[in-house]
Amino acid sequence: MMCGRWAVAAAVLALMLAAGPAAAKKEKEKLCDKGWECKGPSKYCCNDTITDFFQVYQFENLFSKRNAPVAHAVGFWDYQAFITAAAVYQPLGFGTTGGKKMQMKEVAAFLGHVGSKTSCGYGVATGGPLAWGLCYNHEMSPSQDYCADNYQYPCTPGAQYHGRGALPVYWNYNYGVIGEGLNIDLLSHPEFLEQNATLAFQAAMWRWMNPMKKKQPSAHDVFVGNWKPTKNDTLSKRLPGFGATMNVLYGDLVCGQGYIDSMNNIISHYQYYLDLMGVGREFSGDNLDCAEQVAFNPSGKSATS
Ligand SMILES: *[C@@H]1O[C@H](CO)[C@@H](O)[C@H](O)[C@H]1NC(C)=O
Ligand SMILES: *[C@@H]1O[C@H](CO)[C@@H](O)[C@H](O)[C@H]1NC(C)=O
Ligand SMILES: *[C@@H]1O[C@H](CO)[C@@H](O)[C@H](O)[C@H]1NC(C)=O
Numbered sequence: 406m407m408c409g410r411w412a413v414a415a416a417v418l419a420l421m422l423a424a425g426p427a428a429a430k431k432e433k434e435k436l437c438d439k440g441w442e443c444k445g446p447s448k449y450c451c452n453d454t455i456t457d458f459f460q461v462y463q464f465e466n467l468f469s470k471r472n473a474p475v476a477h478a479v480g481f482w483d484y485q486a487f488i489t490a491a492a493v494y495q496p497l498g499f500g501t502t503g504g505k506k507m508q509m510k511e512v513a514a515f516l517g518h519v520g521s522k523t524s525c526g527y528g529v530a531t532g533g534p535l536a537w538g539l540c541y542n543h544e545m546s547p548s549q550d551y552c553a554d555n556y557q558y559p560c561t562p563g564a565q566y567h568g569r570g571a572l573p574v575y576w577n578y579n580y581g582v583i584g585e586g587l588n589i590d591l592l593s594h595p596e597f598l599e600q601n602a603t604l605a606f607q608a609a610m611w612r613w614m615n616p617m618k619k620k621q622p623s624a625h626d627v628f629v630g631n632w633k634p635t636k637n638d639t640l641s642k643r644l645p646g647f648g649a650t651m652n653v654l655y656g657d658l659v660c661g662q663g664y665i666d667s668m669n670n671i672i673s674h675y676q677y678y679l680d681l682m683g684v685g686r687e688f689s690g691d692n693l694d695c696a697e698q699v700a701f702n703p704s705g706k707s708a709t710s
Contacts, residue, residue: 434448435448435451436448436450436451437450437451438450439451439454440454440456441492442454442455442456442488442489442491442492442495443455443492443495443496443501444492444493444495444496445496446496447495447496447497447501449495449496449497449498449501449502450495450496450501452501452504452505452508453501453505453508454495454500454501455488455491455495455500455501455508455512456488458505458508458509458512458682459500459509459512459682460484461484463681463682464483464484464487465484466681467516467520467538467677467678467681467682468482468520468538468539469532469536470526470530470531470532470536470537470540471537471538471539471540475525476525476537476540477525477540477541477542477545478523478539478540478541478542478543478599481539481542481599481602482539482542482571482602482605483602486602486603486605486606487602487606489603489606490603490604490606490607490609490610491606491610493607493610494607494610494611494613494614497614498614498625498629498631499511499515499610499613499614499625500512500515502625502629502631503629503630506684506688507629507630509682509683509684510628510679510684510688510690511625511628511629512682513675513678513679513682513684514628514647514650514675515609515610515613515624516538516674516678517647517671517672517674517675517676517677517678518572518609518613518624518650518651518654518671518674518675519538519539519571519572519609520535520538520539520674520677520678521538521670521671521673521674522571522572522573522671523538523539523540523541523542523571523573524537524538524540524541524670524674525537525540525541526538526540534673535673535674535677538674539571542569542570542571542598542599542602542605543567543568543569543570543573543598543599544567544568544569544573544575547565547567547568550565550566550567551565551566551567551575551576551577552566552576552577553576553577553578555577555578555581557578557581558577558578558580558581558582558592559577559592560577560592561592561593564577564592564593564594564595564596565595565596566579566580566595569595569596569598569599569605570598570599570605570608570609571602571605571606571608571609572608572609572612572613572654574591574595574598574608577592580592580595583608583611583612586611586615587604587607587608587611589604591608612624612654613625613650613654616653617653617656617701617702618701618702621653621701621702622649622653623653624649624650624653624654627645627646627649627650627652627653628645628646628647628649628650630645632645632649641698641699642697642698642699643695643698643699643701644691644692645691645692646690646691646692646693647672647675647689647690647692647693647694648660648692648693648694648695648696648698649692649695649698651668651671651694651695652695652698652700652701653701656700656701656702656703656704657700657703657704659671659695660695660696660698660699660700661695661696661697661698661699661700662696663696663697664694664696665696668694668695668696669694672689672693672694675689676689
């Protein structure tokens with residue numbers, strides 16, 4: 406069922422296996438169910454959970470301009486939606502892996518992607534270009550209808566598959582596969598992603614936590630150290646760190662092209678958030694960029710285009 410030219414995108418399907426390598430050795434680990442925001446049981450919930458180190462004021466600092474009059478999704482995004490969405494993924498390790506510093510870094514990394522992809526801070530915006538994350542919740546002037554022939558995820562008549570969400574989703578097949586992952590019919594109702602901030606964050610977290618293809622790592626895996634590069638990975642300059650998260654999510658749209666603006670912009674958001682969260686950009690980690698990385702999935706057909 407995964408053949409043909411949409412194989413790369415369809416491969417996101419594989420993701421459903423995805424509790425990740427850690428799931429296999431779950432037995433014998435102490436299981437916890439700490440607080441409403443980490444519904445378990447899970448070994449990941451024994452340590453701090455996200456609300457222990459990331460609170461409303463920090464969210465407000467990171468996204469300080471999102472409700473400015475000129476923003477495009479005023480009143481849509483809020484902290485509660487982020488935390489409610491995270492409750493689904495914290496038991497799988499999102500923001501709960503590796504001790505407090507790594508946990509904070511993962512939240513900064515995830516939100517760095519989100520902030521950069523939803524920013525309207527280019528140019529001369531007040532507060533600086535990095536203060537404008539979560540300015541959008543959907544693409545303003547779609548240049549095409551993003552409907553591709555797809556046997557498994559055919560377009561619903563009348564539905565529009567332009568970019569929506571916290572890590573914007575484009576194309577019918579991506580709405581289809583992510584909807585399947587979330588058990589919500591996004592193929593029939595892509596508009597849900599611009600109507601429900603919790604769902605928008607959940608869709609983004611699902612993408613962060615799941616690989617694009619079977620046997621590949623997720624963005625989460627490459628960031629928190631769950632992933633061991635193969636010889637091929639090493640030859641392709643793919644190494645664990647923030648750089649590889651861009652490779653997983655965007656492939657050669659962002660990676661392997663030197664120090665291009667689209668890559669630098671994502672890194673800048675990550676580091677800005679590290680500073681604001683009190684971690685500090687000096688802890689950005691090794692392999693911060695993907696300027697020389699070969700894409701995990703060459704071709705540019707990734708879920709965010
Ligand atoms: C819990 O925290 C400890 C100490 O910070 C860390 O070594 C361990 O990896 C954490 N547990 C999980 C499941 O991440
Ligand atoms: C928004 O999405 C969340 C998560 O899928 C769901 O629990 C909630 O009921 C939705 N809210 C509305 C108003 O549909
Ligand atoms: C390693 O890369 C080579 C060349 O790109 C490819 O032919 C081979 O299948 C890869 N091996 C694995 C195990 O992915």
